[in-house]
Amino acid sequence: MSTSDSPQESGALGVGADVSTSLAQEQQTKSDSIDLPIFAVRDLSVKYGEFRAVRDVTLDISEHEITAFIGPSGCGKTTVLRCLNRMNDFIDSAKVEGRIDYHGVDLYHEDVNPNEVRRRIGMVFQKPNPFPKSIFDNVAYGPRLTGGMSKADLNDLVERSLRRAALWDEVKDRLKASALGLSGGQQQRLCIARCIAVEPDVILMDEPCSALDPIATARIEDLMQEIKKDYTIIIVTHNMQQAARVSDRTAFFTTEMNTESDRRTGVLVEYDTTNKMFSVPSDERTEAYVTGRFG
Amino acid sequence: MPIVTDSQRSATRTQVRQAITQQKRHLPSIALSVTLLIAVTFTLLTLFSLLARIVTQAIPAFSERGASFLSGTIGSEPDKVGIWPGLFGSFAIGIGVLLIAVPLGIGAAIYLEEYAEQNRLNRFVVVNIRNLAGVPAVIYGVLGLIIFVGWLKPVTNGGTVVAAALTLAILVLPVVIITSMEAIRAVPMGLRDAGYGVGASRWEVTRDHVVPYAMPGILTGTVLALARALGEAAPLIMIGAITGLLPETSLSGKFTAIPMLIYSWSGRPDSSGGNIGWSNAAAGAGLVLLALVLVFNIIGIFLRNHFEAKRVGT
Numbered sequence: 001m002s003t004s005d006s007p008q009e010s011g012a013l014g015v016g017a018d019v020s021t022s023l024a025q026e027q028q029t030k031s032d033s034i035d036l037p038i039f040a041v042r043d044l045s046v047k048y049g050e051f052r053a054v055r056d057v058t059l060d061i062s063e064h065e066i067t068a069f070i071g072p073s074g075c076g077k078t079t080v081l082r083c084l085n086r087m088n089d090f091i092d093s094a095k096v097e098g099r100i101d102y103h104g105v106d107l108y109h110e111d112v113n114p115n116e117v118r119r120r121i122g123m124v125f126q127k128p129n130p131f132p133k134s135i136f137d138n139v140a141y142g143p144r145l146t147g148g149m150s151k152a153d154l155n156d157l158v159e160r161s162l163r164r165a166a167l168w169d170e171v172k173d174r175l176k177a178s179a180l181g182l183s184g185g186q187q188q189r190l191c192i193a194r195c196i197a198v199e200p201d202v203i204l205m206d207e208p209c210s211a212l213d214p215i216a217t218a219r220i221e222d223l224m225q226e227i228k229k230d231y232t233i234i235i236v237t238h239n240m241q242q243a244a245r246v247s248d249r250t251a252f253f254t255t256e257m258n259t260e261s262d263r264r265t266g267v268l269v270e271y272d273t274t275n276k277m278f279s280v281p282s283d284e285r286t287e288a289y290v291t292g293r294f295g
Numbered sequence: 296m297p298i299v300t301d302s303q304r305s306a307t308r309t310q311v312r313q314a315i316t317q318q319k320r321h322l323p324s325i326a327l328s329v330t331l332l333i334a335v336t337f338t339l340l341t342l343f344s345l346l347a348r349i350v351t352q353a354i355p356a357f358s359e360r361g362a363s364f365l366s367g368t369i370g371s372e373p374d375k376v377g378i379w380p381g382l383f384g385s386f387a388i389g390i391g392v393l394l395i396a397v398p399l400g401i402g403a404a405i406y407l408e409e410y411a412e413q414n415r416l417n418r419f420v421v422v423n424i425r426n427l428a429g430v431p432a433v434i435y436g437v438l439g440l441i442i443f444v445g446w447l448k449p450v451t452n453g454g455t456v457v458a459a460a461l462t463l464a465i466l467v468l469p470v471v472i473i474t475s476m477e478a479i480r481a482v483p484m485g486l487r488d489a490g491y492g493v494g495a496s497r498w499e500v501t502r503d504h505v506v507p508y509a510m511p512g513i514l515t516g517t518v519l520a521l522a523r524a525l526g527e528a529a530p531l532i533m534i535g536a537i538t539g540l541l542p543e544t545s546l547s548g549k550f551t552a553i554p555m556l557i558y559s560w561s562g563r564p565d566s567s568g569g570n571i572g573w574s575n576a577a578a579g580a581g582l583v584l585l586a587l588v589l590v591f592n593i594i595g596i597f598l599r600n601h602f603e604a605k606r607v608g609t
Contacts, residue, residue, distance in 0.1 A: 087491060092413045119494025129485035131504060132606050141503070142493035191489070198493050 034062040038202065038232050039084060044098035046079050046088065052258065053079045054266035057098070059251055066224060066233045068243035068274065071253035071289070076266025077236045080253075081204050084234065085121035086114040119146075122195035126207040128187035130179035130194070135162075135171050138179045138190055142198035157197055165193035166223050185216025192223065196231075203227075205235040209242065221246050240290055243274065250277040252286045349578050349585070355571050356579030364579055369556065370540060373563070374571040378580050383544040384456050384536070384552035385525055385587060391460025392467060392524045397517055399464075400471025401506075404513075407472070408479040409501050421476075428469035435466040436533025444534055454535035456550035462530050467520035474516020478509035510602040518595035522588045528554035553584040 037060035044057040054076025061067050069077035079088070086107060088094040100107045107117060119142070130138050139158045143149055149157070158175070162168040167189040171182070179190055188208055195203055205224075209217040224233055224246050237243050243250050251271040255264035270283045281287045356364050359374070367377020403424075411417045439462025444454050451458040482505050490500035506513075537551045538559035544550070557580045565572035 085492075087488070090487070090491065115491075115494050115496045118491055122494075123488070123492035125485060125488055125492070127485055129483070129489040131486065131489060132508065141490075142495075145493070145495055145499060194489075194493060 034060045036063070037061055038063045038103060040099075040101040040104075041080070041084075042099045042101075044080065044083060044096070044100060046076070046083060047093075047095045047097070048091065049093040051263055052265045054253070055258075057253075057268045059268060059271045061232065061234060062249065063232050064229060065248040066228050066235060066246050068247035068250045069234065069236045069253060070238075070240060070243045070250060071266070071269075072255065073238075074264060074266065075253035075255050077251075077253045078206055079266070081206055081234060081236050084202070085118045085123055085204055087118070087123065089114055119198050120200050121202040121204060122198060122200035124188070124191050124195055124203060124205045124208045127211055128184055128191055130182070130187050130190050132178070132180055134176045135179050135182070135190060136175040139193050139197045142194060146198070161193040161197040162190075164196050164227060165189045166219060166226075167193055183216070185212050185219060188212060188216070188220060189223065192220070196227070200231065202232045202234065205233065207236055207238060210238060217242070240278075240292075244278050244290075247274045250274045252277065252281075252283075252289060254285055254289070349581050352575055352578030353582040355575045357582075359570050364576075365583070368540075369538070369551065373560070373565075373573045373576045376560075376576055378553060378556055378583060380537070380544050380551050381553040381556040381580060382583065382587075384459070384550045385554075385584065387456045387546065387550075388460045388463055388552055389521060389525055389587070389591060391457070392464045392521060393517075395461065395464035396468050396471050396520060396524075400468050400517075400520075401475050401513060403468075403472045404475030404479055405501060405506070408476050409497065409505060424469050424472050428473055431529075432466060432527050433529040433533065435462055436530030438462070438465065439530055440533045440535075452547045454550070455548060456546055456552075459531055459534050459536065459550060459552065462534060463524040463527060466527065466530060467524050470520045470523065471516055474519065475509070475513045478512025478516070479505060481512065482508045507602065508606055511599045511606065514595050514599045514602065518592050521591050521595075525584065525588055525591070526554055528552075528558045531555045532558070553580050553587070556580045557584065 039061035041057055041059050041061075045055040046053045057076075057080055069081060071077050082088045083096055083100060084102075084107075088096060096108060102117070102121070105112065131141060133141070136158055139161050140154055143154060143157055159168060159172075162171060167186060170186060171177075171190075179187065182190060188211075192203075192208075209220050212220065221242065224235070227233075235243075235247065249272065252269045253266050254269050255266055258265045270277065270281060270286045272281075276282075277286060278290050281290060360367070360377070364377050365382065366379050367375065369378070369380055370376050407417065407421060439458060443451050443458035443461045447458075447461075451461065486504050486508060487500050490504050495503065531552055531554065535549075536555040537549045538555060557577050560573045560577035560580065563573040565574050
């Protein structure tokens, strides 16, 4: 079963418009509030076995914006990101507590089909991971899974996706060549094209530029600005300048000691518009981090 | 005034040159190299002397008998025997093992690696499969005798080549499972992530990415398993392979296989006056078995190269 917009069905899922509206009202008091969040995360905690990786994360993600998750290593930002499209399902020991609503539907409700979730909420990973197939087949893989596309339509879709990912001109003459022959930056843009080709709603990016040189990074950042009007983008980055450059909102995570184990648990410290986060943060830990005094 | 004077500089240079160009004989590493070389030489010598002996012994069987050594049937005179029933049996066993052990083994490996939760029960299962790979072949022979020759007689028709293929398939199954599991475990996590990231289901990711990527490794394990199955004689003795007379070869009647003939013929005295003794016949059969294994290996290597080319996306 897939996610549904019908109020009756979402009511049956035990969620409803009431959840997101009340959250929205709560936010109204702040400026730059998010009226209708695409994601509403409430008290999210993730445990790997006995180890609590991140706890009590509550935030709303706005549509058609770029949201950046920043913070030192081990602060749980990637863990939270992977919860948003249920990628943590594949880690046997991972246990997700709390609630994530996506368009008002509880993502972890038993009726939700995680494959359909991941089709709508695509992901680009830290290390470019093209399939060991041709460039064309990489982009066409997702659409082919759904099937029912004519060859001409598929060719069209592949071209459109590669154009959107600003890769078309570089690869149009060698679509049948192996994707592994591309440079790192090209591979990452190919992964973005592959993600776009299934026409998702959200794109999650997990440190997409950490393996790339500055020029390739700049191209990816331009690309993000270019496509954000059609997609909601959430990016995890170690690079504060990158967060400041590309994002509309920034969430700062850090680690703190806990009583359960000797490993540190990630917490969300502050979440606001990127402007405020980098100019007038309200938490001194945020200020210390963004000014480079820590982390 | 310069901080480093010219004389200081040249002294440093001389020192550095000496330090990094000195030819030191490091005794332990020389000793290690020699030991390793001896080990390799010894292994190769053993292999070549074995091969040389089999070939020279086998020459009379082939030069005197020619193709009739391959097409003739078994009997009691060493200069008249042929290995056709054994060839038929071994080939049928090889095909049977491929058809039974490979799909079962790959299936089990996929389940254990991709689907099963990492809990205590499954770890216990995996440990036991590893142990099964070390169980002596003759034990599998007992198992085959009880299950495939006895209980499943309506299916196998008793001690037939079908029962033998089933027994040997069970014998090599742990090897196929373990090598396949290792090949699947070596598939980069990023490849799975990529598939899931565009909405593929677990089965789609397994079918489209994990298995193709693991295929070369799986094939290596399969070829090893097959070679082992073709060479085993002990379980066949238990099941009741024939060494006397076998005029008819069929899937539902009595059977024999090449290792069985080698075992039986090697034990017979070389006293008949002819040019070909039992030892020559046994060596000839051994050479044919080696060739058979080689053929299966070559097919395996071709397939592996095919899948490796696919792995880089060409």
